[in-house]
Amino acid sequence: MKSKVSKNSFLIAGMFFISASLLAQTEPDDIALVNDEFQESYYESLKHKGMENYDKAIVSLEKCLKFQPQNAIIYHELGKNYFFQKDFNNAETALIKATQIDPNQKWYWIDLYDVYYEIKNFNQAILTVQKIIPFDKNYKEDLVSLYMYTAQFDKALVLINELDETVGKTEMRDRYRLEINSQSKTNASDKKDLEKAIQQNPKIEENYISLIYKYSDNGQEEKAYEVAKKLENNIPDSEWAQVFLFKYFINDNKGQEAVIAFEKVMEGKQIDKKIKFKMYNELLIFVLKNPSYEPQLDKATAYFESDSEFNVYKEIGKFYYKKSSWDLAIKNLEKAYQKDNTDIETNVFLLASYEEKANFESMLKKASDLVDLYPSQPEYYYFAGKAANKLKNFKKANDFLESGLDYVVDNIDLEIDFCTELAEISKQLGSSQKSDEYLAKANMLKKKKK
Structure with missing residues (x-):
């Protein structure tokens, strides 16, 4: 369409x-x-x-x-x-x-x-859309449809795969993929046809890409890996070969080879940033399980330091948080905060890291600033109230938590946390009745959750 x-x-x-x-x-x-x-x-x-x-x-x-x-x-x-x-x-x-x-x-x-x-002059439409795409990449979706209308299934499949990777899947593209895969004799993207096309002209990169995806879609990962290696051998400067090889190296726990493939992609200019971001996140997960590769991760992080579209400090901060390396988590999450203080996940991880380090002064200061900036975000009130409570400023803690509770909507876990914290603070302020009321509400919410 x-x-x-x-x-x-x-x-x-x-x-x-x-x-x-x-x-x-x-x-x-x-x-x-x-x-x-x-x-x-x-x-x-x-x-x-x-x-x-x-x-x-x-x-x-x-x-x-x-x-x-x-x-x-x-x-x-x-x-x-x-x-x-x-x-x-x-x-x-x-x-x-x-x-x-x-x-x-x-x-x-x-x-x-x-x-x-x-x-309905779709062939001329294709040529024209190719002129539009440098100005507006959204027209790649049109190009997929045009390739389907003109039965250029090879090209359609390559573009479908690219868009699935870079912007996420859509129902329309899924239907096109099913249509391509349902083709038999007329399907130019059939595996045998693609293998023959590669043999006849080994320098056409998109044939390898289509064949790799076809094998992967059928669960034939070994065959897909062989095609990726063949792509690397026949077109040594193919960055797509390194994208696929990186995936297989990660899956096979071959860290050194994965890092080399990753660096080749990062240093190239052909691969879309979103794919590079995805590769970085996969590397993070790998290093979390294989800490000996942390030095390589530091080098990988450097590729994204100045990128305005990807807050790499957030990802590396979360990585260290999951490792319970609180100082390194705070160091990177503070940089992420400086780069973009609108991201709730970054801010919550940073506040939680302060809490883990019992750095309640920083936790209160940062949470208070965030309450001023984003007065309808209940998480910030909760951290501010909890920090003030730890610092024994019970009146301030109570004010933050009572104000923030009004903004909690459809989040039972957070509401329980608010009520539990308020019960403790009310007791400190000498109001046992209020404390009992908050505890009763917290217990009622816990039962509702079950």
Whole structure:
């Protein structure tokens, strides 16, 4: 199914520049006149288009072309008006002209794509979408559909696999994958066909990728590994080979080989960042089970230190938290906090790390700051209240916890924690009745949980 991207119909910026040659040949008074006529005709075209008088809009735009025959925006407007008239031949001609004059304007390509899609010229639509993708990667979804329409299952499968890895699976792509896998004689991506294609032309990377995924989908991991090795041998600079090999090395507990594959991917430029992030997380899990590789993990972390899309300090901080290495957890989670203090998970891990170290002053200060920044987030009130309680500032602790309890919604565990903490603080403040009420509520919630 074709995706649609909302677009601005009126691209007026840069509209009113008269060509240098026209300026050179015209007196100042005449220049003003020409400019006025151009603007008047252009606004007339917009008015007529808004009223769906596309014929009149086209006449006005043709007047504009007499003054500025190389104005891409006018050709774009012409193309749209012809499209609305369902005059697809003239729409195509005008939009092609717009893209020739200004190939860096993505909306010209998008409207040209609309023409080809409307007339079901999917082969031309593919070429056009490939021009759009550098501007807008969302159109890769359209490209998958177009490959399916034109029975280019090899290319569709490669792109489906890439999108599944980088942006997550969708129901539509899952259906396409099933359709491809259900093909038999007509399926160009059949394993035997792919093996033959690799043998005939060993330098086409996507054939290896499709075959690896096919074997993996069928649970034939040994065969997939063999293809990955073959890809590495035949195309030594293939970063995809290292992506797949990394996975197999991790699964086989071959740490040194996994680290080498990881570094090759990190140092390359072909693999999408999201895949690199996923590989890093897999390496973290591996090192958690194999602590001897921690020095290699430090080097791996350095690849992401300046990346604005991935807070590597959060991941390494969580890693050390799970190892009960509280000082290292705090060190990295504080860096993660400095980079992005909006992430709840980062902040909770940091506050919990302070608690584990009994650093209640830092815990109270950080939690109080977070309450001020995000006053509807109950977790921050809980940590602030607990820290104040540990520091024997019972009134302050009570204020934090009573305020925060109002924000707890559909989280029984957190509500139990609040009530338990408030029961203890109420007793310290000399209110046994309130303490009993909170304990009773906590017990009731525990029974409800069961």
